Amino acid sequence: MTGSELSVEGVTLTAGAQRLVEDVFLTAGAGEVVGLVGPNGSGKSSLLRAVYRVLRPESGAVRVDGADAWGLPVRQLARTLAAVVQDSAADLDLAVREVVAMGRSPHKRLLDGDTAEDRHIVESALDSVHALDLADRPFDRLSGGERQRVLIARALAQQPALLVLDEPTNHLDIRHQLDVLGILRSLSATVLVALHDLNLAAYYCDRLYVLRGGRVVSSGPPAEVLTRELLAEVYGVDAEIAVHPRTGAPQVTFLPGTPARPHAEAGPSAG
């Protein structure tokens, strides 16, 4: 399956009088890995929610292959889009293999049983996140990192053309962080991923969007976006940025203290 084209067109999101995201434009081309970065509370999760259809935009549109994501039947969207979100499904009273098999349901009719192909897809999704040994364990008794990997396997079993992930490396040890991001890179799916670790974002993403206070303040290839000035302004940190001699990606080293230049206060604007 080839990746979908995602287009976020002037999306504004609100909760009561609070404006969470304002007039955001974002695109992800077929097969691109696009990273969403920004400080706590900058609107990353909210924007992702609008894409995977949990938070309806106040204005603007989310288009997947040109179709309005909010106008599509839920099931049709689920055949295209999979989401891995924070702390979801923690209380699922199912075995790990059953949780991953849920990823197949958008591709089946209500009472269809699992085919040999479904079982193969589930096993290989578990294998790709090194979780085959967890297959018969109760999902709700897994550690945070194990659970996260299983939810990623469920999304992979869905075989989406568009994969949306909210901090998928949260809870993962470094080996599994690298493995999961490597998997995202290797997929033909289009990937939109919120990440906190700027070095991982720089290495694994084709392009980054930087959010602050619900607005996009910079976007482009990591080497263009991750500048000392931007990190001072958006995060209020001093940093040195070098091109790593082996990876060729920008590498950020954070320095103690505050940057020389005062940075603007971050925070979503009130509506």
Ligand SMILES: Nc1ncnc2c1ncn2[C@@H]1O[C@H](COP(=O)(O)OP(=O)(O)OP(=O)(O)O)[C@@H](O)[C@H]1O
């Ligand atoms: N339902 C809501 N009602 C009121 N405010 C909300 C709601 N959802 C989110 N917010 C606020 O909107 C802002 C953006 O939140 P969001 O979770 O999108 O940020 P984030 O960039 O994902 O943050 P983090 O890095 O901490 O996960 C925050 O100030 C948050 O408190």
